[in-house]
Amino acid sequence: MAALILTLFLPLLGAGTILFMNKTLRKGIQYTALGFALATFVVSLFLLFGFDPANADFQYYIHTTWIASLDVGFRIGIDGMSLLLVLLTTFITPITILSSFQAIKDRDKLYYMMLLLLEFGMIGVFVALDTILFYVFWEIILIPMYFIIGIWGGPRRIYAAIKFFLYTFIGSLLMLVAIIWIGIWGGGDAGFTANYLTLREIAPTIPLAIQQWLFLAFALSFAIKVPLFPFHTWLPDAHVEAPTPGSVILAGILLKLGTYGLIRYNLELFPQASIFFAPLLSTLAVIGIIYGALVALVQSDVKKLVAYSSVSHLGFIVLGIFSMTTEGLQGAVIQMINHGLSTGMLFLCVGILYERRHTRELAEYGGIVTVMPKFAVLLGFAVFASAGLPGLNGFVGEFLTMLGAYQSPILGTWTYVAFAALGVILAAAYLLRMYNGVIFGPNLNPKNHALPDLTKLELWQLVPVTVFLVWIGIYPSTFLQLSETNMRLVSSKIEAAHQQMSQEHRVSPTNQLLLSPASLSFLLPQEIKNMPKQNQRALPENGNGAAQQQAQQQMSDEEWMQE
């Protein structure tokens, strides 16, 4: 209990402390921020001790009423997936603060406040079990990121910051409408509810025609954040203009909010609609994989290259999610962690180069290994992890997501995997081209002759990440086992819904007209609560203890409280 509360609020406390510090105390502010971020990390490690991976329920559940009349509460708790992502957040944040020591040269006070506020918001999104609370955290993140890009960014920072804000804002506001809609649907006689646990029970009974629209409202918001092709255009701008620590946070954690949301909200609340839309989203994911890779292949700017590689890598995660098999989902979860670590590290490395040479043009570099051997080795780890070399973490995630997509009865074809595999090859191509161009070859540019190798501060940023790249690559079970029970539950629920749907011959994913105009009737005035509910309770039995898991999931709030 206390551990979760502390993990969530320590960053906010840190931001509050910095607010009252004198802005001339630069070192003091920096180390206060670092201290709070490290403390948060240490506290978050304690979450592991009390966590039972075999239990599919949300643990450390806390519920305090916030707005009684609308049943909005301060409800937080974590399952395996959110635990992993919280740990990723608390791990990456101190590292970005270390890199900020070099990258941020003015207005430190505001900067470190914003960074800690950002951490607060991100942890909040991962632990919120209340739709309105979730939404509040989701929006809180916008403000600090907007400032970080806008104040400390590159030459086109203002354009990038506004684009980032508006893209995310439009998606999230449509999500708000959907949140209100299901809140009214799920509220019953009480009028409204924002309780995620209640909604997870009730939302699947919404008629499919309306579920589709709600699914789209949520999916749009998350797809923009991920970003899924064709909503990705804000990402390269934001990445290129953001300062190094901003890019690390953006790639490392912020993008994961979208994929997290897709699992937590889209899959769990709207299983039927998810099945219905799986082919569409998987197709977009595969397009993103190839498109991102191809664009990355021709970039001359190293940072842009890494940014587009994110579009490609996130495609794998989305493909894994919409395979909706246990393997695919597990692959997606581990790939979220992997991408956070390896792409975060790539951005750190780009930042390190930029600090020395103030350029990110690939052509300016070459033969760096002769002057910066330590850097060459560590960048190598990040590049090969990102390219999915067996033995490093990227391989595990990509393998699992593709395995899941291949086996998926819902996607039902190997085509997706075939195209996705093309992305893996392309990834090797653009990453090796980048690595080759920077590290090897003759060191011809005279400006590069005397570059200093990594400082102690930089080693502190890169080495811890490298440890995890190897750890996940060699023994992923440490991490996979945390989320396995949850993902198994999600996929079994989807499977049950899928069987039910195909039995009733109501919808098969391929031959149903997309979003019939008749389904738009929900826009017209009507009593939401009087709509017919789908019969969701009569789920067919399906092997490995689905019924037992169903029962588990119906545990009442009181039992959660006792945890």
Add this chain to the structure above:
Amino acid sequence: MNRDIALWGALPIYCISAWAVISLLVDAFSKNSRVSFHFAWIGLLLTAIAAVGSFPYEGAAFSGMIATGHYAAFFDVLFAIGGLLTVLAAHPYLERLQFELDEFYSLTLFAIAGMMLIAHANNLLVLFIGIEVMSISFYILAGYFRNKTLSVEAGIKYFLLGAFMSGFLMYGIALVYGATASLHYGAILHATTTGSLSFPTLLIIGATFLVIALSFKAALFPFHFWAPDVYQGAPTVVTGLMSTAGKAAAFAAFLPLAFVFLPQLQIKLQLLLAIIAALSMLYGNIVAITQQNIKRMLAYSSIAHAGYILIGIVAASPDGFAAVTFYAAVYLFMQLGAFVLASVLEQQYGRHLEIQDYKGLYQRHPLLAGLMAVFMFSLTGVPPLAGFFGKYYLFVAAIESGFVWLAILGVVASVISAYFYLGLVVAMFFHPASERSESPLPAGTAGITLAISTLMTFLFGFFPSLLLRVTQQLF
């Protein structure tokens, strides 16, 4: 009990009216405008306290002419606080612009008195008197800088159009009287629900006229044309009061009328209002994008905000009405805060009001820039600030009543508004200071206004149920 209601329930009205009249005398006998200032803010504070005290005295007084208690008391508190914040901000502003005349404070008191009368109205004639008292005070206040062309233009423009709209209002009242043979809200409601109307068509026309007149006062599209010019020309603090409390007063009139007319005219009136709301939200926000003057920008965006508020009336449910009052309250703090902040930076009449002038404000004055950012984010509707919950409750009410499309339009409008609200944040934080910019002078008592506005913007954002619990009691 009846005497209690007439005495205690109507106390805020006695208080503010007496104070306004006495303040005229104070002006006449004292040569020092400082005295008028202190007299005015003390009076408004006392009125606010009296209004809080009058909350439980629910009923009707003066042969049913005015209603008292919950609903009226809530708006009384709101108007008194709005007036108080304005007066506090006006004192240093007028002093700086060297145009502090005693009448300013008495006129503000009269305007507040008019607003309160509107909230208390239980009879169409009382409503008319309230609106006139408020409007006439505002006409004069808008043209208060009598040696500045823009200000005089604002006054004249507002007066001519306002007088015309008073005609609409009166004519609407007459037609409703013709249809229902009464001016009393209860009697009209009785007549419409029992169906004993001699001329049902008159009722529809009359109600439409009333909607038009009130839409004008609330600056709703397409009756908004006066707003940008008047808001720009009027003294900045007056604009703040007009666009917040003045608008809230129009909605305070709207709500009881909605109760009276919606049972009979539900379908027709609801759709009309929904269209007005949708157009106001979109028009206000789209046009605001191109504005370079911050007062005009806020003026156009206030058209959009009136549109948001109207959503709650369209929803025509207790939740919707509660959302209207909630939004009116939080909007008062954030919008007034923004205008007062603009007035603090305005060192001569009409100067330093371009968005250009806000460039690099963060470097020159981080605190003011930070506060402005808070107001802008709140007006955009970013949680956890008060503006978000205002919009949230409105959208909940709209979706509950089946107006999903209106909620979606509201959302789209919010995204558009993000563009220009953030534009100001961009100017303040992301741009270096321009050479035109000067360091602002100390804010004086306007600091209190800013502090309270910011505090409320945060408070109702973090603990919206504090306010929601009150607004839900009203209906």
